[in-house]
Amino acid sequence: MSNFIPGQPLVAVVQRIEIKKLRQGDNLILGFSIGGGIDQDPGQNPFSDDKADKGIYVTRITPGGPAETADLRMGDKIMQVNGYDMTMMTHDQARKRLTKKNEDVVRLLVTRKSLEEAVKNSMGGHQRQ
Amino acid sequence: GPKYHLLAHTTMSLSHIQDSFRTHDLTISGNEECSYWLPLYGSMCCRFAAQPHCMTRQMMSGCLKVKQLGGEPQSWTKVYGVLKGTSLFCYHRQEDVEANVEPAFTIAINKETRIRASEKDPQSKVQNICISNQYGGEEVTHTLTSDSREDTHRWMEAFWQHFYDMSQWKQCCDDLMKIELPSPRKPTPVTPKQGSLYHEMVIESSDDLSTVSDILARRMQELELRSQLGTSPNWMSLFEENNPKSAGRPRPCTSRFSGHSPCTPHRPPRSPASPHRCPQLSLLSSDASLTSDSDSHCSTSPCSHRHAWPEPSSNFPLLSSSPSRMRPRTFSLDAKLSTLRGRGFRGGGTFQCSCQPPTSSLLAPLPVSSRSPRSQRSTQTTLSCSSSTSSNSSSNSEGRHSPECSEGAPFSRPSPARRSLRNLRARLDPRNWLQSQV
Numbered sequence: 306m307s308n309f310i311p312g313q314p315l316v317a318v319v320q321r322i323e324i325k326k327l328r329q330g331d332n333l334i335l336g337f338s339i340g341g342g343i344d345q346d347p348g349q350n351p352f353s354d355d356k357a358d359k360g361i362y363v364t365r366i367t368p369g370g371p372a373e374t375a376d377l378r379m380g381d382k383i384m385q386v387n388g389y390d391m392t393m394m395t396h397d398q399a400r401k402r403l404t405k406k407n408e409d410v411v412r413l414l415v416t417r418k419s420l421e422e423a424v425k426n427s428m429g430g431h432q433r434q
Numbered sequence: 435g436p437k438y439h440l441l442a443h444t445t446m447s448l449s450h451i452q453d454s455f456r457t458h459d460l461t462i463s464g465n466e467e468c469s470y471w472l473p474l475y476g477s478m479c480c481r482f483a484a485q486p487h488c489m490t491r492q493m494m495s496g497c498l499k500v501k502q503l504g505g506e507p508q509s510w511t512k513v514y515g516v517l518k519g520t521s522l523f524c525y526h527r528q529e530d531v532e533a534n535v536e537p538a539f540t541i542a543i544n545k546e547t548r549i550r551a552s553e554k555d556p557q558s559k560v561q562n563i564c565i566s567n568q569y570g571g572e573e574v575t576h577t578l579t580s581d582s583r584e585d586t587h588r589w590m591e592a593f594w595q596h597f598y599d600m601s602q603w604k605q606c607c608d609d610l611m612k613i614e615l616p617s618p619r620k621p622t623p624v625t626p627k628q629g630s631l632y633h634e635m636v637i638e639s640s641d642d643l644s645t646v647s648d649i650l651a652r653r654m655q656e657l658e659l660r661s662q663l664g665t666s667p668n669w670m671s672l673f674e675e676n677n678p679k680s681a682g683r684p685r686p687c688t689s690r691f692s693g694h695s696p697c698t699p700h701r702p703p704r705s706p707a708s709p710h711r712c713p714q715l716s717l718l719s720s721d722a723s724l725t726s727d728s729d730s731h732c733s734t735s736p737c738s739h740r741h742a743w744p745e746p747s748s749n750f751p752l753l754s755s756s757p758s759r760m761r762p763r764t765f766s767l768d769a770k771l772s773t774l775r776g777r778g779f780r781g782g783g784t785f786q787c788s789c790q791p792p793t794s795s796l797l798a799p800l801p802v803s804s805r806s807p808r809s810q811r812s813t814q815t816t817l818s819c820s821s822s823t824s825s826n827s828s829s830n831s832e833g834r835h836s837p838e839c840s841e842g843a844p845f846s847r848p849s850p851a852r853r854s855l856r857n858l859r860a861r862l863d864p865r866n867w868l869q870s871q872v
Contacts, residue, residue, distance in 0.1 A: 340862070340869040344473055349867035351858055364862055364869045395473055396868055403872040 318424050319414040324375040336370020342396030352380040361391050361399045381415040439470040453611050455481045483611040488599035489519045494592030501577040520544045541576050542567050549593045
């Protein structure tokens with residue numbers, strides 16, 4: 306997504322997503338699954354455009370879960386969680402950052418292809434002049 | 435000089451010497467709280483070979499007389515014998531050894547060989563040496579003697595020493611292990627003038643990230659200018675690295691170094707000549723870039739992690755210096771860097787992205803990963819979600835696929851949707867790509 310080059314400043318169109326965790330017994334769940342990480346093989350990521358992108362991606366949304374309610378979508382790349390950058394994280398660190406027991410809400414910044422395209426298209430009118 | 439931190443170690447001894455590659459467990463020192471922490475996987479591969487001297491050098495040589503087998507009892511053949519490795523080579527003449535002429539014959543000297551001194555020959559009053567080997571089912575005995583008692587004695591001693599050496603070196607004396615000498619390579623010229631982005635960075639107020647960003651910004655501009663002149667700084671090549679092997683599985687890898695350690699056990703690996711091969715490690719160990727207070731035990735690290743100890747004099751002193759400053763706890767350096775975009779940076783040099791270029795169509799179908807042929811996937815139609823991967827995170831880490839998984843935005847084309855969905859499920863096989871439920 307968006308010309309990801311490790312170490313270089315990244316420009317991305319992001320969407321804010323606020324997920325309220327759901328308490329299930331002793332656990333606080335968000336209702337989605339993640340894949341990716343700097344310690345994982347980026348070639349296995351079916352969602353990324355750039356097969357060297359080691360970012361954290363949403364791989365599945367539990368139907369009816371808090372993430373779905375908050376309009377998180379499969380294939381979204383998570384850029385930030387509660388202000389913490391997620392683009393250079395190991396898989397386990399990312400998981401932990403999302404599952405902090407003392408946080409009820411996670412505010413994510415995610416990017417997705419459709420967002421980029423929407424912005425591009427909406428600016429298309431100007432460019433075509 | 436630069437300060438080193440021991441990240442991990444392993445101990446290898448005689449029993450580890452083998453003619454093939456093996457995986458060894460690393461004992462990892464330190465933990466995430468250390469400033470130099472790296473998520474090492476926990477094992478390393480290498481080939482640990484040895485060439486004992488008894489295998490490579492002439493342990494004994496001299497003139498001998500060998501009794502002809504099946505000939506007249508008193509006929510002896512004069513030979514020049516050389517004891518080396520698992521054989522006693524008998525040459526017609528001493529000059530043949532230097533001239534590389536084939537020996538007249540060879541007598542095996544190995545763990546199965548039995549050597550004894552026989553009674554004194556009645557005529558010459560010198561003891562004979564009898565060497566017995568099993569060839570096939572038969573026992574073959576060669577009888578040797580020398581010109582004097584002292585010589586015979588010396589030969590017997592040589593044989594005893596040889597047997598002792600072989601018993602000590604054990605498996606190293608079965609066959610000669612091949613050890614290649616590395617070809618002389620010109621060391622990568624380190625140009626101190628260019629340096630790296632971090633090399634010459636001096637930060638007065640240690641925690642001020644905006645200072646860091648400013649310095650980086652300035653350096654980027656300098657480097658951009660310089661690269662336009664055609665020279666790309668060494669560290670740029672970091673980002674050209676195509677690293678397809680960073681799966682979290684301990685695959686034995688043919689890393690460049692391994693196998694070339696001559697008979698010195700317990701040495702840590704030599705650092706590579708070129709710093710070109712550790713893409714993400716320098717970023718990881720920078721204090722500023724990672725968020726803190728996570729206690730994962732260890733994460734996977736790419737298989738080529740043997741490159742985790744780059745030359746200190748090369749471009750990443752950030753790794754080796756021991757920062758006394760505190761780790762900033764708020765925004766990561768990356769987040770700050772993203773604000774630099776307004777200054778119109780694009781790194782100089784060529785970034786060859788060795789992966790596929792991003793597709794420009796709006797609803798891009800799943801990009802075909804060049805590494806996983808479809809045929810491979812189609813045999814995995816049963817998505818068994820019970821596999822736990824080799825990652826070592828402590829809690830649940832499996833992706834589950836409910837059949838009514840809703841397709842997300844990227845797959846809104848109706849007709850290839852089904853195919854994409856099936857494809858997608860196959861590619862989300864947790865055996866190939868770790869997924870965690872949160």
